[in-house]
Amino acid sequence: MSIGADVISILLNGFQQGAIYVLLAVGLSLILGTIKFVNFAHGALYIIGAYLGLYVAQQLALSEGYLAEQGVANIGLGGGFVVALLAVTVAVFVVGLLMEHLVARKFYDRPDTDQILVTFGLAIIVQELIRWLFGSTSQPFGQPPWASGPVPIPGVAISEWRLWIIAITAVLVAIVYVLVEFTDFGLVVRAGTEDPEMVSLLGIRLTRPYIVLFGIGAALAGVAGVVGGPLSPINPTAGTDILVPAFVTVVIGGVGSIRGAVLGGLTLGMTQAILIQTGIPEVLFGIAMPSMIAGYNFAQWSQVGIYAIAAIILLWRPEGLLGREVTGS
Amino acid sequence: MLKASSAAGVAVGLAGCVESLTSGNQEQIGNFPIEGDTATLGFNVPLSGPYGSEGQDELRGYKMAVKHLNNGGGWVDSQFDDLSGDGVAGKQIDWVEADTETDKEKARENARQLIERDNAIMISGGSSSSVAINVQDECQKQKVLFMACLTHSNDTQGKDCVRYGFREMFNAWHTAAALAPVLKKEYGEGQKFYQLYADYTWGQSVEKSMRQFMTDTAGWSQVESIATPLGTTDYSSYLSDAANSDADVLLLDHYGLDGANSVKQAVDAGLKEEMTIVVPLYNRPMAQAAGSAISGVFGTVAWDSAIDNEPSNQFTQAFGNEYNGRVPSGPAQLAYAQTLQYAAAVERAGTFRPPDVIKELEGHSYDNIGMGSETMRKCDHQAQRAIPVVRGLPEDQISEANFYEIVELTSADAVTYGCDEGPAGQCELGPYE
Numbered sequence: 117m118s119i120g121a122d123v124i125s126i127l128l129n130g131f132q133q134g135a136i137y138v139l140l141a142v143g144l145s146l147i148l149g150t151i152k153f154v155n156f157a158h159g160a161l162y163i164i165g166a167y168l169g170l171y172v173a174q175q176l177a178l179s180e181g182y183l184a185e186q187g188v189a190n191i192g193l194g195g196g197f198v199v200a201l202l203a204v205t206v207a208v209f210v211v212g213l214l215m216e217h218l219v220a221r222k223f224y225d226r227p228d229t230d231q232i233l234v235t236f237g238l239a240i241i242v243q244e245l246i247r248w249l250f251g252s253t254s255q256p257f258g259q260p261p262w263a264s265g266p267v268p269i270p271g272v273a274i275s276e277w278r279l280w281i282i283a284i285t286a287v288l289v290a291i292v293y294v295l296v297e298f299t300d301f302g303l304v305v306r307a308g309t310e311d312p313e314m315v316s317l318l319g320i321r322l323t324r325p326y327i328v329l330f331g332i333g334a335a336l337a338g339v340a341g342v343v344g345g346p347l348s349p350i351n352p353t354a355g356t357d358i359l360v361p362a363f364v365t366v367v368i369g370g371v372g373s374i375r376g377a378v379l380g381g382l383t384l385g386m387t388q389a390i391l392i393q394t395g396i397p398e399v400l401f402g403i404a405m406p407s408m409i410a411g412y413n414f415a416q417w418s419q420v421g422i423y424a425i426a427a428i429i430l431l432w433r434p435e436g437l438l439g440r441e442v443t444g445s
Numbered sequence: 446m447l448k449a450s451s452a453a454g455v456a457v458g459l460a461g462c463v464e465s466l467t468s469g470n471q472e473q474i475g476n477f478p479i480e481g482d483t484a485t486l487g488f489n490v491p492l493s494g495p496y497g498s499e500g501q502d503e504l505r506g507y508k509m510a511v512k513h514l515n516n517g518g519g520w521v522d523s524q525f526d527d528l529s530g531d532g533v534a535g536k537q538i539d540w541v542e543a544d545t546e547t548d549k550e551k552a553r554e555n556a557r558q559l560i561e562r563d564n565a566i567m568i569s570g571g572s573s574s575s576v577a578i579n580v581q582d583e584c585q586k587q588k589v590l591f592m593a594c595l596t597h598s599n600d601t602q603g604k605d606c607v608r609y610g611f612r613e614m615f616n617a618w619h620t621a622a623a624l625a626p627v628l629k630k631e632y633g634e635g636q637k638f639y640q641l642y643a644d645y646t647w648g649q650s651v652e653k654s655m656r657q658f659m660t661d662t663a664g665w666s667q668v669e670s671i672a673t674p675l676g677t678t679d680y681s682s683y684l685s686d687a688a689n690s691d692a693d694v695l696l697l698d699h700y701g702l703d704g705a706n707s708v709k710q711a712v713d714a715g716l717k718e719e720m721t722i723v724v725p726l727y728n729r730p731m732a733q734a735a736g737s738a739i740s741g742v743f744g745t746v747a748w749d750s751a752i753d754n755e756p757s758n759q760f761t762q763a764f765g766n767e768y769n770g771r772v773p774s775g776p777a778q779l780a781y782a783q784t785l786q787y788a789a790a791v792e793r794a795g796t797f798r799p800p801d802v803i804k805e806l807e808g809h810s811y812d813n814i815g816m817g818s819e820t821m822r823k824c825d826h827q828a829q830r831a832i833p834v835v836r837g838l839p840e841d842q843i844s845e846a847n848f849y850e851i852v853e854l855t856s857a858d859a860v861t862y863g864c865d866e867g868p869a870g871q872c873e874l875g876p877y878e
Contacts, residue, residue: 179733184769252492252498254733256705273714277713347678348679349736357676418682
């Protein structure tokens with residue numbers, strides 16, 4: 117295998133791994149950076165998206181849970197992936213609006229710890245509701261037929277779906293970026309972040325932009341659930357599992373920065389791919405490596421690696437890669 | 446005076462002997478003697494984490510076992526002559542569950558609570574060998590019996606074995622010994638293999654045993670073996686490296702959700718077209734989660750409903766009746782069998798006193814749990830039993846009830862090892878009390 121194929125393989129793996137982090141982190145970062153709301157229920161929105169996506173696109177095979185006890189063996193619409201993507205975007209956007217209106221809004225002026233507690237509680241309720249309804253068994257989420265199979269690049273073992281994830285992420289993040297940076301809606305949101313009092317004095321109500329922004333953040337998490345679902349079987353706890361990497365991405369990218377979330381996600385994905393796929397060769401530049409280290413693979417450091425890189429970045433730039441420095445008056 | 450006290454001593458001694466003969470030794474050991482007329486069993490299973498699906502099915506097996514012990518039914522009526530279906534040794538059976546979260550420290554803490562707070566007389570559970578090893582260590586310290594459920598590491602009844610722990614499940618050595626001849630016959634000699642293994646005692650154990658048997662028995666050679674953290678969700682980078690390794694066979698030493706993830710992602714990345722994929726240990730929930738990716742994949746399972754004999758069919762029937770037609774998995778059968786084995790040993794001993802129950806279990810031969818003739822070996826507390834080698838069904842034949850076919854039921858004789866060799870060679874059980 118050539119070095120060229122190795123590099124392509126690492127780049128593609130890094131990008132696709134990073135793309136999922138980005139998709140999760142952008143919504144989280146927007147809500148945290150602009151509305152200043154710590155949303156630990158972000159993972160719950162991801163898992164709602166994954167289950168709803170599976171229900172609309174394919175079907176769930178039920179062998180436990182309330183529905184199975186009622187004699188339902190299979191449930192699903194079989195509408196295909198594109199329909200699921202659209203349906204989940206709309207549905208989880210609405211879930212986000214409801215969440216903002218019924219729960220989050222009441223906690224905007226409360227301390228972070230209260231926000232963490234209420235959203236974490238919400239996440240557990242969603243997780244247990246899904247478990248009660250569908251059971252704990254992991255559900256296989258098949259890749260869309262039009263994107264299944266490996267990419268036709270020799271020496272690169274990646275499914276075509278993973279390239280689609282990179283593409284879908286790029287399009288969605290670009291849309292959100294344009295919305296926040298180049299529209300009146302974005303202007304109001306950004307102004308509200310800077311000085312909410314002044315925005316109110318100008319006669320602009322911040323309630324509506326905030327609820328819409330919350331809905332957009334939620335919809336992105338839901339979409340991440342649909343596009344990430346076919347990578348690994350989904351189960352009720354999958355939402356909790358993705359929460360930590362999503363927060364790490366936000367923090368190292370810089371809270372509130374879309375470009376930061378992208379850079380943070382790609383940094384983590386690339387770090388992981390490099391550590392897993394590289395090692396110390398037997399011979400380097402014609403020099404035989406000592407037997408103690410020759411052939412050593414860095415794979416076992418991949419998990420540690422993403423947290424180590426996060427620590428290094430935060431030591432160097434506490435505000436994150438593209439975050440804004442906050443200084444006292 | 447001396448004479449009088451000697452006579453009194455003899456009298457007390459005789460009285461003690463008579464009491465011992467009539468009501469048994471009531472000396473405190475662990476949670477024995479049991480106060481009241483209910484004996485509590487502690488089920489320490491993973492209800493969440495990578496092995497959550499397996500844990501849920503184990504719990505179903507445990508609950509059904511307790512129900513049958515108290516009220517009759519299933520194997521209590523048909524396979525275990527020692528059991529009455531009206532409690533065990535004069536006591537009704539109660540149970541308490543705890544979620545290990547597939548975490549060894551949480552599992553140990555649970556075991557402590559089950560023993561100290563709930564007064565459990567026996568602990569059972571597993572899924573994750575590091576959990577089982579930690580829990581059985583705690584049980585040994587507290588002198589409470591541990592009937593291991595799903596744990597497959599060589600170490601559980603090898604270097605980490607304890608007097609108070611018993612394992613029905615076979616180990617990585619057995620799996621490798623059973624798989625190697627089948628794989629050699631199917632794919633021939635001279636194959637090069639690459640291993641990805643879960644980075645803890647179980648994965649390390651499987652990696653080592655597979656390397657040993659595939660090299661010595663099948664004549665294959667290992668290209669590389671890479672450790673992956675437990676709970677990994679994305680294996681794509683690991684798989685890319687494996688695909689570029691020039692190996693013919695990929696061994697995925699992952700279990701539970703990790704196994705479903707890695708095999709599905711390997712197939713999605715097109716590795717099946719370039720390499721043969723083998724998953725040394727899998728089960729029904731795992732195959733269900735992996736979907737069609739399991740098609741054609743060789744492995745071993747603890748037990749399966751497709752094993753056609755009287756005890757297996759009875760268990761499948763009873764489980765289906767209890768749980769809305771659900772087909773039981775290997776872990777459920779292990780949970781059910783281990784609970785009944787313990788209860789039967791208590792009945793034979795006539796007491797819950799742990800050392801007496803241990804002696805009843807040691808060297809016990811049986812043929813009543815659907816795996817043919819077995820012996821719970823005295824030297825290492827490891828059941829010597831047959832190993833079901835399976836292969837995933839073709840994609841169009843996979844259904845809700847059937848995911849794989851049994852290729853061979855390798856006999857215990859073909860995979861056993863002596864008490865002074867293999868994992869048993871490292872086992873020191875320790876004292877009874």
